[in-house]
Amino acid sequence: MGVIKLLDEHLANMIAAGEVVERPASVVKELVENAIDAGARHIEVHVEEGGLELIRIVDDGQGMDREDCRLAFERHATSKIGSTRDLFRIRTLGFRGEAMPSIAAVSRVELTSSPSSSQVGTLLRIEGGQIVEEKDVATVKGTEVCVRSLFYNTPARLKYMKSIATEVSHISDFVNRLALTHPSIAFTFTHNQKTLLQTSGDGKLLHVMAAIYGVQIAKLLLPISGETLDFRWSGFISKTEVTRANRSYLSTLVNGRYVRSLSLNHAILRGYHTLLPIGRYPIVAMQIEMDPTLVDVNVHPAKLEARFSKEEELCNAIEQSVKETLRQGLGIVRPMGTQPKAKVVTQVEQPQFELQFAPQAVTLAKERDVVTPSNSDMSKRQPYVSREFFEELTTSAVQAPAAMTTTTMAEEPSAPAIKESGSGYNESPKAASVANVKEQEPPMPEPVALQVSMASAEEAEGEPDESAVPVLYPVGQVHGTYIVAQNDTGMYLIDQHAAQERIFYEYFMEKLRQESVASQLMLFPHTVECTAAEAVRLEKRLPLLQSFGLEIETFGSRTFLVRAHPHWFPEGAELEVIEELIQFVLEAGEHVQADVALMREKAAIMMSCKASIKANRFLTHAEMESLLQQLRTTTSPFTCPHGRPIIIHFSGYDLEKMFKRVM
Structure with missing residues (x-):
């Protein structure tokens, strides 16, 4: 039976x-x-x-x-x-x-x-x-x-x-x-x-996002839209100062259905490349429409996943659309919770809406509060640069960027070389004292980082827009780490390491785009030892490393021999960069495409970090002035290559409110 x-x-x-x-x-x-x-x-x-x-x-x-x-x-x-x-x-x-x-x-x-x-x-x-x-x-x-x-x-x-x-x-x-x-x-x-x-059901996505995430978050969203022959998308993405600790705030909505798509999420995050801190993610709600024959939603018991027949085309279009939206979404962010004295319309018009669904209607302002840089004649001053300063900074780099080799102006004396100091603040340049100010200051509210949404240096097109950052005049340093600057719009705090990291990163990326894949033989080959599992993975990725300019070969069951490296590796840091690149390939595994540009960018990020000035490094007034001027010439001056903020801005009104001069 x-x-x-x-x-x-x-x-x-x-x-x-x-x-x-x-x-x-x-x-x-x-x-x-x-x-x-x-x-x-x-x-x-x-x-x-x-x-x-x-x-x-x-x-x-x-x-x-x-x-x-x-x-x-x-x-x-x-x-x-x-x-x-x-x-x-x-x-x-x-x-x-x-x-x-x-x-x-x-x-x-x-x-x-x-x-x-x-x-x-x-x-x-x-x-x-x-x-x-x-x-x-x-x-x-x-x-x-x-x-x-x-x-x-x-x-x-x-x-x-x-x-x-x-x-x-x-x-x-x-x-x-x-x-x-x-x-x-x-x-x-x-x-x-x-x-x-x-929700009100009025058909406006921004109103729904305000109901879910709050009105303050809704004010910091950028509208995004685009279309190709096969796809059409629209929605909102957050500015770079609005981040969350996980990907759960990324909503991809395909033909009226929420789907979890790793490929679409990766495309969106690639659009934010180098603009977000590590481990932080944006808030995104993107509605995508396409012919139903191009998507299969019958692949998951709960219908939460989908397969796309033209996935690569869709992801590339979404990535470029996010980059372009962020590139146009320039704006200076002030500390949250403050109101300006004057209002002007932003370069990219912010969403305007009035919430009707809440018990009490909330109206968003039709004008965005911004501070516009002054067109002062002082902006025409050329920065003074100490030769000793930049010789010291670029000992580990290939050479200093062109903007960093300005000679000393004739009308100013040569500035003395700076000595390393780790012992207190008496070696810091003296700042002008302000009368009737108590030494014990009340705690101030935490400001919001000044950031701008732009594409990475590799994707940026055209000349840098120096108007993105106003002309700043340094007044001193805090702990040899943060530059204090001012202009007629208020006070600025600049992370000197992050600022020069951005400068070096764009310099290296520009240089690497022009360089061919040429290698320099090492006097003594460098050995790299791996575990058995790592050796198997690394052996599969040898063609990628070799196309990048690393001449590496097997030397035993778990050992590899590096005989040459790209000639533009910084002198004295070659071994460290080699080790980090190999580790990067091992950790990424099969997700890394055989793309030399990706490897070069990774190397540029590492080299810019190692070549930049560190904390507790006191600068002269001329050196700070030069650093700020160079920062204005970069394509993305508000975040370092790792996505951390560079500048924080306190307007005059913000300072008055902190000291209770205004209520």
């Missing part, structure tokens, strides 16, 4: 529920997606005790008659598709017909629905997948689904549920994504009678 047998319908639904219904958030997602497919304009999500006690979804969609209400709980019953051709041209969120029977198999469900053409609605009560009550009721157009006692008949699943707060956070994440995907639908989300999200 055979041992294979057909499972009964109830057991099959229980197994299917294990794939579709992972947690309360899965139930919310499936039910809200059904409401969206039904054409609802208002959707309410009410949850109690993290969704384990009650999940109630109310919508004003098309509704169902009694026959459809019964069929909705049958496996593979759907109104979304009818043929194989429809499967590859899906525009609805649901289409498998698995969600409702799977939910009903592990909970107590009450469904009330009425179509617009009927005066009478239908009520169904289902427990464990079986209909226990069916009757006519008086109800309004639309559908209401109540899911109670989730996993009541599967205690093993209930045992592994997380805390209520964790489950609510997962539900909130799904509701937020659905609200971002459909800004024309008014969403209301409550937990234990407390409203957590409310």
